[in-house]
Amino acid sequence: MLPLSRTIFKAYDIRGIIAKTLDASVAYKIGQAFGQAALAKGEQRVVIGRDGRLSGPELTAALAQGLQAAGVDVIDLGVVATPMVYFGTNVLDTRSGIMVTGSHNPPDYNGFKMVLAGEAIHGEAIQALYHSIVAHDGSASTTPGSYTTHDIRAAYLQRILGDVKLARPIKIAVDCGNGVAGAFAGDLFRGMGCEVIELFCDVDGNFPNHHPDPAHPENLQDLIRCLAETDAEIGIAFDGDGDRLGVVTKDGQIIYPDRQMMLFAADVLTRHPGAQILYDVKCTRHLAPWISKHGGVPLMYKTGHSLVKAKLRETGAPLGGEMSGHIFFKDRWYGFDDGMYSAARLLEILTREADPSALLNSLPQSDSTPELHLELQEGENVALMDMLRRDAVFPGNEQIITIDGLRVEYADGFGLARSSNTTPVIVMRFEAETPAALARIQGQFKSVILAAKPDAVLPF
Numbered sequence: 001m002l003p004l005s006r007t008i009f010k011a012y013d014i015r016g017i018i019a020k021t022l023d024a025s026v027a028y029k030i031g032q033a034f035g036q037a038a039l040a041k042g043e044q045r046v047v048i049g050r051d052g053r054l055s056g057p058e059l060t061a062a063l064a065q066g067l068q069a070a071g072v073d074v075i076d077l078g079v080v081a082t083p084m085v086y087f088g089t090n091v092l093d094t095r096s097g098i099m100v101t102g103s104h105n106p107p108d109y110n111g112f113k114m115v116l117a118g119e120a121i122h123g124e125a126i127q128a129l130y131h132s133i134v135a136h137d138g139s140a141s142t143t144p145g146s147y148t149t150h151d152i153r154a155a156y157l158q159r160i161l162g163d164v165k166l167a168r169p170i171k172i173a174v175d176c177g178n179g180v181a182g183a184f185a186g187d188l189f190r191g192m193g194c195e196v197i198e199l200f201c202d203v204d205g206n207f208p209n210h211h212p213d214p215a216h217p218e219n220l221q222d223l224i225r226c227l228a229e230t231d232a233e234i235g236i237a238f239d240g241d242g243d244r245l246g247v248v249t250k251d252g253q254i255i256y257p258d259r260q261m262m263l264f265a266a267d268v269l270t271r272h273p274g275a276q277i278l279y280d281v282k283c284t285r286h287l288a289p290w291i292s293k294h295g296g297v298p299l300m301y302k303t304g305h306s307l308v309k310a311k312l313r314e315t316g317a318p319l320g321g322e323m324s325g326h327i328f329f330k331d332r333w334y335g336f337d338d339g340m341y342s343a344a345r346l347l348e349i350l351t352r353e354a355d356p357s358a359l360l361n362s363l364p365q366s367d368s369t370p371e372l373h374l375e376l377q378e379g380e381n382v383a384l385m386d387m388l389r390r391d392a393v394f395p396g397n398e399q400i401i402t403i404d405g406l407r408v409e410y411a412d413g414f415g416l417a418r419s420s421n422t423t424p425v426i427v428m429r430f431e432a433e434t435p436a437a438l439a440r441i442q443g444q445f446k447s448v449i450l451a452a453k454p455d456a457v458l459p460f
Helices: 024-040 056-069 082-091 124-134 153-163 185-192 217-229 257-271 287-293 305-315 339-350 356-361 380-391 435-452
Strands: 014-017 045-050 073-079 097-100 109-116 147-149 170-175 194-199 234-238 245-248 276-280 297-301 319-321 327-329 372-375 399-401 406-410 413-419 425-432
Touching: 024 045, 024 056, 024 097, 024 109, 024 124, 045 056, 045 082, 056 073, 056 097, 056 109, 073 082, 082 097, 082 109, 082 153, 082 339, 153 185, 153 339, 170 185, 170 217, 170 339, 185 194, 185 234, 185 339, 194 217, 217 234, 217 245, 234 339, 234 356, 245 257, 245 339, 257 276, 257 287, 257 319, 257 327, 257 339, 257 356, 276 305, 287 297, 297 305, 305 319, 305 327, 327 339, 339 356, 380 406, 380 413, 380 425, 380 435, 406 435, 413 435, 425 435
Parallel strands: 045 073, 045 097, 073 147, 170 194, 170 234, 276 297, 276 319
Antiparallel strands: 014 109, 097 109, 234 245, 319 327, 372 425, 399 406, 406 413, 413 425
């Protein structure tokens, strides 16, 4: 039995390392605390599921026991993608759910993504679970809850197949990186009328081929090779738990989520003219003018899937997206992030074109960097960010946006530095119209960071 570590209670979820900060005893306590929180909201049932990680069965069993001990009825969906648990909270007789997943972390990680009474919990609500466990108010309920299993696969696939229609058949390559989406993606796309080349779609918690995280170009090289060597027209990739999407063109270009959002926004705005379209601070500066041009209102917001979901609900926006690959459709869907549904919607748009890759490659873009990380000690990232927000001076009349870290808008690009909510790093991203402009903007950020922390080892 491990002692309870506060470090696993992150900003958007609970995440730890098996046998170091997370085991069955911790999962049980989390189940019990969540069960009590659910009952306090009038929720009698909680739906649970797990991805393909090796530690999944043990943690899920303990989680279910903890929930039942609190007096909550458990509906266990078994091995599913994270969005299928979210789907369960929309179509089954409950609005609360827990997905046991390590997302895109290494194999020895696992964790819990949670929906409580219809809301993806984050921040204070996650800390409240920690305090509830520490306070030992986990006395068992007089009447334990029941446990049932439920197969949601057919209902989930049917819901997408009933909603999304392709304009023509298309051959695609799908790389699931041995993550849990592999158990469903092939059948979904074949059901839509696609011919599918499957890469690493057997679910294997060791991730023997490459890491299941399409945000990093090295994890898309197998897909790029497959498109070069076959007659597949487009490449689709998913992360470990199936809530994020990666896209590759026939000629090997990676279409990052901020450019995917352009196609989605243009499509959604035909049905919701004048609506707000939400995107996070890491997205390209070409997205706002694109949304405006297509009759929408661009709204930049903080990074974090739970935060974006909350903002979507608050604003009523029909679409939101994050640079990390979480896309949230409230148009024709439920408002949660779902890599497989997003891929289906993308294919619906692309099959209207004779050359899908040409359409994707024509979307506006600039020179940009991937996410760059300044590694720091625990807590240092928050302190450094506070200092930069207070003291950093940028030459000229740049617009400085502070909703999440510092995003500095220049006439020819932008620079971003923000504190990660999950690890002790400052996340940076830069975009500019020319390589010279990119170097200049990075140089300005380098000088303000080194002024605040002279020993910082910058990744550029």
